Amino acid sequence: MLNYVIKRVGLAIPTMLILIVFSFLLMHSAPGGPFTSERPLPPQVLANIEAKYGLNQPLWRQIINYIWGILTEFDLGPSFRYKDRTVNDIIEQGFPITIKYGGWAFIFAVGIGVPLGIIAAVRQNTWIDYFAVGFSIGAAVLPNFVMAPLLVIVFTLWLGWLPGGGWNGGDFQHMVMPVIALSTSYMASIARITRSSMLEVLNSNFIRTARAKGLPEHVVILRHALKPAMLPMISYLGPAFVGIITGSFIIDLYFGTGGIGIHFVNAALNRDYSVIMGLTVLVGSLTIAFNLIVDLIYAWIDPKIRY
Amino acid sequence: MSYFAKSLAASFVVASIAAAPVLAQEMHPVTGETLADEQTFTYSLMDDPTSLDPQIIEDVSGSAFARDLFEGLMNQDADGNLIPGVATGFTTNDDKTVYTFTLRDNAMWSDGRQVTAHDFVYAWRRAADPETGSPYSWFMDIMSIAGVGDVLSGDASPDTLGVRAIDDLTFEVTLTASLPYFASMTTHATTFPTPSWVIEEFGIEWMRPENFVGNGAYVLTEYIPGETSTRERSTSYWNNEATIIDKVVTLNIADENTAHTRYLAGELDLGTVPTGQYLRLKAEYPDETKSYPRLCTYYYSLNMGENGPESLKDVRVRQALSFAVDRSIITENILQAGQIPAFTFTPGATAGFEVPEVAFGMMSQDERNAKAKELLADAGYGADNPLELELLYNTSEGHKNIATAIVQMWKETLGINVTLANMEWKTFLQTKGDGNYDIGRAGWCGDYNEASTFLDLVSTNSGYNDSKYSNAEVDALLQSAKTMDDASANYTRIEEIVATDMPLIPVYHYTGVGMFKPSLKGWPFNNVEGNWYSRDLYKIVP
């Protein structure tokens, strides 16, 4: 087990390096730069700014400096757009917010998606099942850029129950709409996956044996069927969590929550090189970490898997 | 404040009101309107300003912060006239190349220090210093301050810039050229004083609320990027007594429709008017929906440069394209917010500028369409030799609507095929900057309130002349206008030449639109540069 973890972490290092270099080159090949503006800067001014941010050096030098900065001081550099802040500032300020509502969205998606999937499977071909299937596909296909403005119209304008946006330290009122808008599509996927794997387990031989022994249905489901039925869902959780984090740009855009998500799109559009790189490093390492955690949980639940 | 403290404070307020029932509600000192108890002004931002540092600010939203948090030599009043700021006034020498500003002795920084001429010297040097890396250092260049070129290029130390403090309260600027409108440029954020001791201590973090020191009517008390900011009344501001709004709050809302919804929900005092919704909102909320002129022109530049298409080098084709644009459809059916159809480049709202009656502006649209067909046929384009062009614009609902409509007009009137090319902002700028386009969307807002800020764009050497238009007569007229007392005859002549040569298609002159809560008063609708100061606003009991 330990060896496996060490091997995976070892693999993460070259992965991150390749990711950094790849994104760096991709980003620098985009037309325009961070200081391309509607009023073209006089060449002298542009040169001054580029010198200040080290953009006048050859590309390979910039990459090495960048990686060196991360390794030695964990310094992701200054933002080229938001000139009063560094990338570290931006991440320190926005990431906890994203993690907070993203984490709740994740809990909400699992907490409702899993029971919904189980109930649908147990009550297969009843109205509960049809509702669950209909809901889960419906929620998966309704784009969240439609859902977010609709939520604001209903809860803020019509009912007046919730503030239309903002964060305010992440109190309950300000979290409701972001969490709903972010979690529904994942809730739907989790319900779908849980339902289909539960159905399969319920039809398997060992469950038939358990039932034949005369065990009560809820014992059969909770004690015997639940654990194996969770496996496919668990392997989905890694990508789902990363998806929630990167999908949060819609939330920040509509609700002004101040999370990191808005930068996923804006940094690319603004050519804010250092922020793009910082986010690549952040999301890349999150993806690697979550895939590893999920694999470990998987191994822990499924005794057949040995690393 | 904890919940307990809040309720305690609230009960205290209730108690004091109960104890002193004779205390009347406050009135506005000039208008006598009854002021609201809560003087908080809340408005929305699409995105965080790129910086709050006066010397580095480059966007409109950042400049609004700067005008509240700092005060420059001069300010503007509600009509855009120059009024004293930190300077009580200024004198110039005869040829207007040396300006001497006298500073008031009661201007204070929020940490209690006095604002002196040395603070201005520091700030102006800082703006030009290559070390600062300010994207607005070019502003010091257009102010023509002596020695600025060598400072920007790093050939001379910032100390050599032509600014000096004669004493604590006298600030002198030496210019390389005579600039009659120089003083009006000191209302710009780049020229605002900054506290050297704070900047030296905290570096780029000096604008954080915990470190912040300013000399404006407000101080920054909270700033959460991406979410909100608060600026509160500064008690050390010299004219604090005249300030009515206690607190200014911004909320980040990136989507204009959501911002509008939240305005309606009562969260904002100043709301957006979503693209194309002005008329509808004006009908529904007549008192709240406002439209006011701005010093901006929306136009399409026609690429006459090397990389441009051969067809656009033919003046008849350029005229035909311009004539066939039915500007009234754009302003009345698409924008619908009182925008003015444009036949000249300079907007009529510009100070001292009389819109000349250019020939094609006098025709009816039917006449223009007929003339356009004729011109295009003369140029040799028709069914057997169709004209194919590309229209470049940047991603935006508004630009898309206008481009789509104009392309249809060209197609239906002239039978030409213009492809739409939508690019995201930076790619758009790069492509247009490289001259790799046929027809390109553009907008220009005046840097100052004088026609030359627009017409300079059609001079051969202008860095913003995207059409690559060159006309010796225009260049000569612009040159001589610089030293004239009244250059309006030159400007009229230039507009006439431009309307004939048609290097660009003026489409409309902007209006600003917004929704204003009936309780919000004092908005400077007549300030065509759009410069507003929170301390001029106030809220009444509606």
Place this chain on the structure above:
Amino acid sequence: MLVLNKVKIQEMADNIAEMDAVKGRSLWTDARRRFMQNKAATASVFVLTLIVLFSFIGPYFAVWTNEQIDWAVLGRVAELGQPSFANGHFFGTDSLGRDLYSRVIQGTRISLSVGFVGATVAVIIGTLYGAIAGYVGGRVDQFMMRIVDILMAIPGMFVLILMLVVFGRSILMLFIAIGLLAWLDMSRIVRGQTLSIKNKEFVEAARATGVKNSKIITRHIVPNLLGVVVVYASLLVPGMILIESSISFLGLGVQEPSTSWGALISDGAKTIRYDTEWQLLFPLAFFVTSLFCFYFIGDGLRDALDPKDR
């Protein structure tokens, strides 16, 4: 973003691999029979066929093209742009007075092509890559799979935005970029299955009797891969369409005057409060219906093709 039950497909792949190749021939006849018994899936095929037919026949009934502006309506869309037979705007007009009926038809074509072409790109690359890695084996296999591991760690949506920014927006780029992102899972599944098939007795027997490699692949390996590829592809199509809608929302989608479901829905959602609900409802109805159909078909195919359940 992609709502795919990867584990389920993996299991199904294993199940197919467990079967003998002889039974492989009857797999398809059985599958068809079972698919036909699935009511939701067959109804979905029917509805989807109608939508595709509509996108081809619909234009013959259109009064306006997708780019024409109805100047009479422009500026008063909320009052005059409603769905109406009288002025030929069966679905109403968009906020610029363009005919929504024609635009929905055009958007349907684009979105469905993005779905199919994107899925095809992903499937072709994934299958080839996975099959090569699995069949060649050894160091090559290890190296190729390590690359997949690395690519898996790249945040997809983020890179997609960067790619569209770098290479400019064109429909071709959109196809390629989306397709490139989605082939990774496919390649893993195909590789796994190729590995297990390769070592099956019937393949070894074929090899021992001197059958050529190319023939082994076409006769024995491909038929066994096909089931899983079909199921995966059927679930990829709606995933691709969803991704395209996010891209359009960001304004990085197809160029005007062309449009897509995502672009239409995004425009409609912006004006939802201004009495022009039809601008959201018509495209959204097509979008939601089609995606429902794709999911039902995908589920039906999987159930029909999974040999374990018979």
